Amino acid sequence: MYxxxxxxxxxxxxxxxxxxHAAGRGRIIxxxxxxxxxxxxxxxxxxxxxxVTGIDGLGGIGEKDGWITIGAAVTHAEAAGNPLVRQAAxxxxxxxxxxxxxxxxxMATLMGNVISAQxxxxxxxxxxxxxxxxxxxSTTGERxxxxxxxxxxxxxxxxxASREVATEIRFRKQENxxxxxxxxxxxxxxxxxxxxxxxxxxxxDPTTKRIRRARIALGPVAAKPFRARRSEACxxxxxxxxxxxxxxxxxxxxEASPRTSLVRGxxxxxxxxxxxxxxxxxxxxxxxx
Amino acid sequence: xxxxxxxxxxxxxxxxxxxxxxDRILLDLLREELGLTGTKKGCEAGECGACTVIMNGRAVLxxxxxxxxxxxxxxxxxxxxxxxxxxxxxxQAFLEAGAVQCGYCTPGMLLAAxxxxxxxxxPSLEDVKRAISGNLCRCTGYTKIVQAVRxxxxxxxxxxxxxxxxxxxxxQAKRAAHR
Numbered sequence: 001m002y003x004x005x006x007x008x009x010x011x012x013x014x015x016x017x018x019x020x021h022a023a024g025r026g027r028i029i030x031x032x033x034x035x036x037x038x039x040x041x042x043x044x045x046x047x048x049x050x051x052v053t054g055i056d057g058l059g060g061i062g063e064k065d066g067w068i069t070i071g072a073a074v075t076h077a078e079a080a081g082n083p084l085v086r087q088a089a090x091x092x093x094x095x096x097x098x099x100x101x102x103x104x105x106x107m108a109t110l111m112g113n114v115i116s117a118q119x120x121x122x123x124x125x126x127x128x129x130x131x132x133x134x135x136x137x138s139t140t141g142e143r144x145x146x147x148x149x150x151x152x153x154x155x156x157x158x159x160x161a162s163r164e165v166a167t168e169i170r171f172r173k174q175e176n177x178x179x180x181x182x183x184x185x186x187x188x189x190x191x192x193x194x195x196x197x198x199x200x201x202x203x204x205d206p207t208t209k210r211i212r213r214a215r216i217a218l219g220p221v222a223a224k225p226f227r228a229r230r231s232e233a234c235x236x237x238x239x240x241x242x243x244x245x246x247x248x249x250x251x252x253x254x255e256a257s258p259r260t261s262l263v264r265g266x267x268x269x270x271x272x273x274x275x276x277x278x279x280x281x282x283x284x285x286x287x288x289x
Numbered sequence: 290x291x292x293x294x295x296x297x298x299x300x301x302x303x304x305x306x307x308x309x310x311x312d313r314i315l316l317d318l319l320r321e322e323l324g325l326t327g328t329k330k331g332c333e334a335g336e337c338g339a340c341t342v343i344m345n346g347r348a349v350l351x352x353x354x355x356x357x358x359x360x361x362x363x364x365x366x367x368x369x370x371x372x373x374x375x376x377x378x379x380x381q382a383f384l385e386a387g388a389v390q391c392g393y394c395t396p397g398m399l400l401a402a403x404x405x406x407x408x409x410x411x412p413s414l415e416d417v418k419r420a421i422s423g424n425l426c427r428c429t430g431y432t433k434i435v436q437a438v439r440x441x442x443x444x445x446x447x448x449x450x451x452x453x454x455x456x457x458x459x460x461q462a463k464r465a466a467h468r
Contacts, residue, residue, distance in 0.1 A: 002312040006357035033353045101423020106347040190422030
C-alpha cells in the first residue's frame, strides 16, 4: 500500500489532531501533484494523508494591512489568473503560469511549490524576490518563517508536514512604482523544468535616476532559490546606466553556483545564461541597455 | 491492512458509489472500479496528459489525484463527452481535421480542449496551444489538433448563441480550420 488512510479535515485544529494521532506517520497533502507521485514511486512514505484543501480560510487571495495573502489551498492557476496578483506582483503571476502544464496548475498549490523545496520552483523563486513569509501552525503555536529560511536542502523543507500545517503565504504589497518580472529558460515551452529561472523586483526613482530597491532571486543555481544580494547592492549603488545593468548581471553570474548537469547544462553555460537573462530583464525593466 | 473506503462521486452526470482501497488514484478508480477505460493510462507520472479528466470544471491528471480527493466531486471522462444528439463538436472536428492518428492521446486532448472552451469559447491560437501543452501526441505533430480545436470553438459558439444554423456553423468552422 502507498498510504493507508486519507482524511479531509474541516479545520486546521482537526488537521493538527490527525497528524498528532499519526505520530510522525501522517503527512499534509494539498494539490498532491508531487506527493502522490513520490509516495507511489516509494521515494517517500506516509500512513495517513491529511488533505487541507477543504479547510475554510485556506482558500483565498486577499489584501490585509499592506500585505497580499495567499492561502495554502490556492493553486497556480488561480494565482496566475488573479487580478490582485497580476497587478501587485506580475513576476509571481508569470511564474505560476509556467509551472508544469495546465492540469498541474489546476491542482498544485503555491504552498506545495515552496514546501517541496525544489530550488527551481517557478512560484517559489518570485516569492523569494518578493521576500514572502510563510505562516506555520503547530500544536504549540504559530510562527512566520521568511521564505529563505523555509529551505534546509534540495527537497527538504524546514516546515515539517508530518507535524505542522502551513496555512498562508504573505508578502508586502509593493509600493507604487515597483516593477517585477519573471524569466525562464527551458528546453521546451511546456511540461519541463527550467534550466534557469529568475525574478526581479525593482523600484527606480526617476528624480535621482537611481534604483531605491532591487531584489533578485534565481533558480536552480544553488540548493534553494537564491538571492543575488551582491548584484542587488550593485544596482542600488549608483545612477542607472547600461553599464550598471551589465555589471549587476556579471556579479549575479559570479554569485550563482550552478552545478554541471546532464539535464540542465554545464556550470559555465548556466552562469553565462544568468548574466544574459538578468541583463536583458533588468535592461527591459529600466528601458536601458 | 486498512479498510476499504466508501465514496461517492458524480461521473458523467450520474452519482456513483464505490468502495475502494484508500490509496487508489482516480485513474485506477475510473478504469478498474467503474470500467471507464476511455481515460488512458500513459506515463502514470503526470508527464503525458493521456489521463486528463475534468474534475469540478477543471482539467486534471487522474494519475495524480488520490481517489479520496474526488469524493463528492463531479467528474467528466471521455465517455461523457458525446451528447444524446451525437458527437461533441470537438469530437466531430477531430474527425474532420484528421486530428486522430493512433488515438491514445485523443481522450485527454479532447477533455483538455473541452475545459478550455468551457471557460474561453473564443480562444486564440496561443490559448489553444497552452491548453493542450500538457498533452503529448507522438503522431500528429499537433497542427491538426490545434486546427480541430479552433474549428470546434466556432461551432460551440454558434450553438451557444443559436444565431447560425448548424450548417452555417460547420461551413464557418471548416473555413476556420483551413485558414
